[in-house]
Amino acid sequence: MPVDETQRPKGPTGWIASLTYKSVATAAPRASDLDLLAGKARARNRSLDVTGMLLFEKGCFLQTLEGPPKAVAELWSSIERDGRHNHIEVLSEHMTAARVFSDWNLLLDGRFADMPREAAAPPAIPPAVAGHLARLVELALNADDLAINTMIAGFAEQGWTSEAILSLLIEPAGRALGDAWLDDRCSELDLTIGLSMLQLAGHAIRYSPSAQSIRNSRYSILLATAPGEKHMLGTALLADQFLAQGWQVDMAFPESEEALTNQLNAQHPDAVDIGLSDAMPRQHAIDQLRSTIEHSRLVVSEHPTVVSVGGRLFAEATATARTVGADHARKGLAGTSVRLAELVRQTRKA
Ligand SMILES: Cc1cc2nc3c(=O)[nH]c(=O)nc-3n(C[C@H](O)[C@H](O)[C@H](O)COP(=O)(O)O)c2cc1C
Known part of the structure; x- marks a missing residue:
């Protein structure tokens, strides 16, 4: 089902x-x-x-x-x-x-x-890779995340694609850990910690090289404070994050809803992030934000834009994306560009 x-x-x-x-x-x-x-x-x-x-x-x-x-x-x-x-x-x-x-x-x-x-059958491991795989398994069993990351970064620098690193190293290493446990070569704790180490490495490799592909796809975002919102720290910090990930970034600090919708109408970005204060609860702003998002969607209806929201209200889960009609609510700043890249990718596919 x-x-x-x-x-x-x-x-x-x-x-x-x-x-x-x-x-x-x-x-x-x-x-x-x-x-x-x-x-x-x-x-x-x-x-x-x-x-x-x-x-x-x-x-x-x-x-x-x-x-x-x-x-x-x-x-x-x-x-x-x-x-x-x-x-x-x-x-x-x-x-x-x-x-x-x-x-x-x-x-x-x-x-x-x-x-x-x-x-x-899993993909065959080329003999030249077998030695690297054995080393990766050893590092995962020793829970040596630093050495794992250094090793994976080294392969990426040598030109290995993230797909190759995942399918020839990380995934087979996961299975090798299972084998090691079944053969009593490691404890259950070693197995579960080792799998977690591989998950972290898998995450790094899946998302770090994404900057180039985002640059090539020319993803754009408008980072805006909610109309009239004076606290702009979150929005400013997000700008660094999105720029580092290869996005085309614009910022806006609109005084009114109309100013924001005008800017959206002019730019048609792939995504817009509307930030309330990260310091103050802004409970009273929910209705206004819902209306802003509704109007924003109307002006960009020809070119679907992913709408993200943030601020203390969402960090503390007092409100959710659904409460205000957004596609995404960030609980913090970390990882926002990764999540929005995925949403934009899905919107483009749809
Ligand atoms: C060791 C073991 C692992 C199993 N793994 C899966 C699995 O990954 N996915 C799956 O659909 N069923 C798996 N099954 C079968 C399910 O237990 C179950 O029979 C099947 O999903 C049908 O579900 P139902 O009895 O609720 O209709 C596994 C069974 C055993 C004994």
């Missing part, structure tokens, strides 16, 4: 749930049983936008599920009731900014040589 689209985080920058558990098979599954399980699981996971891995070895399962929190919860309620396994133990369950796995794979320990694996 597909998830409700309105509940799905908007693209890969939305926070996702990650759940890793181990369990014991109640009866020794035949190759055909595992094949059937994998085929059905893949189809359902895809429809739910869930990625991850399932390892089976020595009668034990180890599975990681990553995806929209609602989807992972829905799957989990099926899996934990499944009579094909018991002694289920959740090893880690947390929210994360990035996936380790780009798809969903079932990996077996080789005892089922007759199993058709084409669909599930």
Whole structure:
């Protein structure tokens, strides 16, 4: 059953749930049983936008599920009731900014040589990369995030694309950690910390090289204070962030709603961020902001603009994007350009 689209985080920058558990098979599954399980699981996971891995070895399962929190919860309620396994133990369950796995794979320990694996097979690792992979696994097991980041940055500098780093290093390293745990070469704690380290590295590599692609796509944003708002620190700080990420940035400190809508009409930016004070609660400003956003959308109706809002009101969750009719409400400044780039990308695709 597909998830409700309105509940799905908007693209890969939305926070996702990650759940890793181990369990014991109640009866020794035949190759055909595992094949059937994998085929059905893949189809359902895809429809739910869930990625991850399932390892089976020595009668034990180890599975990681990553995806929209609602989807992972829905799957989990099926899996934990499944009579094909018991002694289920959740090893880690947390929210994360990035996936380790780009798809969903079932990996077996080789005892089922007759199993058709084409669909599930991960990409072959070129011999030249194997040494780097082993080093990355070692660093992840030692929870050495500094060395992991240095290593990944080195590959990026040598011209490796982020796709190659993800598919040839980070993702296989995630599976290698699972293997290490199944073979008793590391503890559960090592496994879960190692996976988190890879998630962080995956996040860095997915989003850092994005500046060039945003520059090439000429994303533009109008950073504005809410009409009449005197506190402009947040808006000024955002400008640095968006400029560093390659956006074309304009700023506005309009005195009236009309001044803001005029500017939007003249510029038609891909996104507009309207900031209330980061210091004062501005509770009374909600209705006014809703009206401003409504009018802003009217003037740019030919050229859909992503509308983001911010300020203490949103940081403290007194109001949400929906309250004022925006597409995005920032809780803080960090990561705003990444989230808005994703929203603009989706708007352009639609
Ligand atoms: C170890 C194990 C892992 C499983 N992993 C998945 C999975 O990732 N995705 C999935 O759709 N079903 C998975 N299943 C099957 C589900 O438990 C369940 O049978 C299936 O999703 C159908 O759900 P329903 O019984 O609620 O209709 C797994 C089963 C086992 C025993």
